[in-house]
Amino acid sequence: MRQNEHRVVIVGAGFGGLFAAKALGSAPASVTLINGTTYHLFEPLLYQVATGILSEGEVAPPIREVLRHRDLDVRLGWVTDVDVAGRTVLVRAPDGRERRVAYDSLIVAAGARNSYFGNERFAEHAPSLKDIDDALEVRSRIFHAFEMAELEEDPEARRRLLTFVIIGAGPTGVELAGQIAELAHRSLRGQYRHADLTETRVVLLDAADRVLPAFDRPLSVNARRRLTRMGVEVRLATRVVDVDAGGVELEGGERIEAHTKIWAAGVAATPLAARLADATGAATDRAGRIRVAPDLTIPGHPEIFVVGDMAALDLPGVAQVAMQGGRYAARAIAGRLTGRPVTTPFRYFDKGNMATIGRFSAVANVGKLHFSGLLGWMMWLGVHLFYLIGFKNKVTTLLHWVVSFLGRGRSERIATAQQIEARNALRHRDAA
Amino acid sequence: MRQNEHRVVIVGAGFGGLFAAKALGSAPASVTLINGTTYHLFEPLLYQVATGILSEGEVAPPIREVLRHRDLDVRLGWVTDVDVAGRTVLVRAPDGRERRVAYDSLIVAAGARNSYFGNERFAEHAPSLKDIDDALEVRSRIFHAFEMAELEEDPEARRRLLTFVIIGAGPTGVELAGQIAELAHRSLRGQYRHADLTETRVVLLDAADRVLPAFDRPLSVNARRRLTRMGVEVRLATRVVDVDAGGVELEGGERIEAHTKIWAAGVAATPLAARLADATGAATDRAGRIRVAPDLTIPGHPEIFVVGDMAALDLPGVAQVAMQGGRYAARAIAGRLTGRPVTTPFRYFDKGNMATIGRFSAVANVGKLHFSGLLGWMMWLGVHLFYLIGFKNKVTTLLHWVVSFLGRGRSERIATAQQIEARNALRHRDAA
Known part of the structure; x- marks a missing residue:
């Protein structure tokens, strides 16, 4: 200095x-x-780490590398x-x-x-998706659930393993639900012998009366229709009152048995x-x-x-x-x-809002204009490639997208032993 | 069935x-x-996960995906x-x-x-490199050590953070040592302000009298010279008698203060x-x-x-x-x-042996022929690309290699909060 x-x-x-x-x-x-942390987090793509499309390095470039041509001090x-x-x-x-x-x-x-809105005890059963640790934990839970369903002989237990509940229907919840549905019905299809992946249930819950409440209402309606078509059960005006190891409980007493719960609610x-x-x-x-x-x-x-x-x-x-x-x-x-003070207040220039539903399918809200389907998805693709930090990230990310969207591959499907052991320890504690 | x-x-x-x-x-x-595990592990490239070049998914494709066209039952x-x-x-x-x-x-x-040869207590201080969990733990330790050195004001503590000891000079140890030296002297150069990365010490220890004992002796000599030129201190005929949180102790009483120790010894x-x-x-x-x-x-x-x-x-x-x-x-x-029993015994056809030292530098032993330097490295590249499982892996891996070897990028540098917390807990336990 x-x-x-x-x-x-x-x-x-x-x-x-x-x-x-x-x-x-x-x-x-x-x-x-x-x-x-040592990395910048490209949060809008975190759901793709959680669903095996991108590696953690692709959405979390080191800050020192992103800013390596700047004269500044980066402190952890x-x-x-x-x-x-x-x-x-x-x-x-x-x-x-x-x-x-x-x-x-x-x-x-x-x-x-x-925020779990005061219900912090939900966290261990329903991780959220705000950082890399969360994404790797969610990834591990999702892929491990399919694997355990393959081993499970009890039909009820297998259905529970193949049920995924996402709480919160903002962009993260919608994107997660869409990707899990694609995993079950497309990417992983044919890779299991004993588990029938068509049994998979993906349930997207929200207390609000529509998905993507930050978007114009017609786009919410459009997104909901697309999700339903992909096999996602969208349940609106539905409040979750409890989350435990085996499922979620809704206001009114209904219970959904589900091994994997993800919190995307605020x-x-x-x-x-x-x-x-x-x-x-x-x-x-x-x-x-x-x-x-x-x-x-x-x-x-x-x-x-x-x-x-x-x-x-x-x-x-x-x-x-x-x-x-x-x-x-x-x-x-x-x-x-420099003696040239800025005198105008901060004004946000709204470039629009977008969320992907699945491959080739997104909704975008730009000013008064609405885009959906393939056109919305092309816009999403362009914008995200443009803003992805660093040349290399763009190229490998694009390649992973080609593989996942044109092909069926999910290249990042690792559940670490550490993650599996931590969850087993939790289950044994609950059982005791 | x-x-x-x-x-x-x-x-x-x-x-x-x-x-x-x-x-x-x-x-x-x-x-x-x-x-x-759910994945096949391409073990020869695990050291590249540990040093930030490849993502875990690239060396660990899901078994179900690799064998998706085969009629068989994969059980976890x-x-x-x-x-x-x-x-x-x-x-x-x-x-x-x-x-x-x-x-x-x-x-x-x-x-x-x-194997820690009966010294299992070394494991928590000197992880080995046999599976994905190991590689992610080693990666986390290496990159975190540089980050902590940047924050450290005490020169002695900083030198300890910038000292890396690798025990075992077989292919894994040699490859790790070479890559850590490249990280310090090339890839990360210029990214730190307070820590002087030229202070980095990479020490490669082995009880044998040469590196790469499975190779012909002239190649061992060649590899050692190349490592030394890259800044690796190679210490042969050296036995480690203790490993603790702060360093390693050698037979004869000498001690090397080192924050990061990696076990590659057998x-x-x-x-x-x-x-x-x-x-x-x-x-x-x-x-x-x-x-x-x-x-x-x-x-x-x-x-x-x-x-x-x-x-x-x-x-x-x-x-x-x-x-x-x-x-x-x-x-x-x-x-x-099928009634056509195989009557010949198993005969191994030795296609050769190779190990990378650094970028554009490898040694290869094919029959009686020796290759080293760029030529050895080109052979290494070809063979590893050929055997990498799956089209997509090959393409993204090649791309990551272009970035890391032609450029200076290391795209996978994440230490998770879970890993950092686990190590802090260990340190607090030792301090208590």
Whole structure:
């Protein structure tokens, strides 16, 4: 670090933090990017890791590699607190040691985590899909369930093994349900002798009255029809009141026996949001996100920007919002340093919203325009290839897509022994 | 299964079992392949998973997918015992349930596992490299060590984090040492600000007096010189007497402080070999492998074949031996069933032996011919691409090689939170 240079600290290397770091490239500042993992996570494709299409490396490129041409400091650690008066953040390294890092400007982009709405005990039976560990765990559960169904002789137990319940019908839930249906009815077809994969049930549940509530209603209707056609049972206005090892219980008493349950039902801000709100006196919304000023700073703290899923902006929790927010915050800081302050508030430019249903099938909402089916899917393909970070990722990802969508292959189907043992230990604990 | 058909059970889906299953394709028999994991493991490339070049899916294709065009039964489970009189094997499923599977002919190809020569307590500090879990654990340790070195301010602790000790200088040890040296001095160069990667030490230890003892001596000398040039410290005739969290202790009292230790020093037969020897009265060698007749059957048990690393054949423990053995056993069984018995004993056709040192550098021993450097590496490339299972694997693997060898990228660098937490728990236990 050069002496006396303005110190910018960015918390989080998701879309918000990464785009802020890139946009700060040429600013006369010393930039430190702090993240709890060594990789940037391309979250919109996490469901493809969970369903065996992509490898974890393809959706999680190392931050150092993505930013290798930038002059900045990448530090591994979780930011657990902010000292607003002293202008430092407290960073906890993976080995438990804590260090303080000083800032002059701070961009907080620590994202969101999954919320079980107070039912945290659901988590061990119904993992969510927010990080690489989750995706590998879900992948292991899905593929292992088919394998165990092949061995199971009791018809009832086999049906339970072949039943997959996804709770939450936002993009992640819809994409997971579509992919599991494709696995059972297409990719894995003919690979089992004893289990009849046509018995597979994929149940997509949501308390809302439609799938993809962030999309225009006709697209929700379209997506639901497509899911149903693929063999997904879509059950709306349905609340889950309990999740256990053997299944889920619905409001009204109905029970669905299911070995594999996946939670895709909602997000909350990370604990850092509450710490930051405490420290700055900022207000938060119901999900714990911080209410920011129109320029994305915390009221009374022009040196602290909050971008992406941590900010309460009345915008969807999508990558574009975080990217644009990160870039805006970086430009605002660079502008102050170069004497050309940014005077316009942050304005989100909505490039549209899309979700895949299955191969060659997606819905996309661009302004007032609706696209679905193959056309929607081509748009999804183009956009995701465009935004995938790094040349190599694009090429191998494209190749894996060719294999999975044109062919039937799922190349990443590993369940590690560690994962299987951990689940066996859990089952034995429950049985005791 | 058709009634009264001859039942062939194959234990293990490594190179021996897989090639036996393929060669049995058209025989008038009902074939069951039993394996403890759902995937075939392309073991010679496991070191590339451990060093971030390939994804786990690329070296571990699902057995069902590899054999999808064959008419056979693939069952998940570990064979724990053989009832020779009753002609059944006992299979333990991942959920702990045990089932018996009957055979008329049995091909046992359960391979080998790593041996710590009675020092099993070394295992938690120095993982070996025999399966996917191992490779992911080693990968996590290697990349995490660089990351922790970047955070470490104490020079001594940083040197320990940047020291990698590999115990065992056979092909796996040599390949690992070469790849870690390339990581430090080439692939990761310039990606760290605080840690000086030129401080990295890669130490390759062996009790023997040369590297690659299965190769002709001039190639061992050549390989050693190439390793040294790449920055690997090769220490021969050196015995490790202790391994702990902070380093290794050598015979004579010298200690090497090293955060990352990897065990590549020797194999032993799996416990099934001892059970099978007990049940049949077969003799075993010092490594626990079964002494078979010239036709690979157990003396007195013409219905039981033992192939690959489980058989004591005075042949190297390489894929070719297992492949040819598996194919031979399959043909012998098919010959009996069709009235054209195979009368010649098993003869290994040695296609040669090769090991990579680094990019564009390998040694190969083909008959009396020696190849090294780029020429050796081209041969290695061709042979490994040829034997890689499945079209898609070949293409993505080739692409990853282009990226890693022509470029500098390592696309698979993930350490999961589960792995990091498990190691932290271990450290806290040791500190308590």
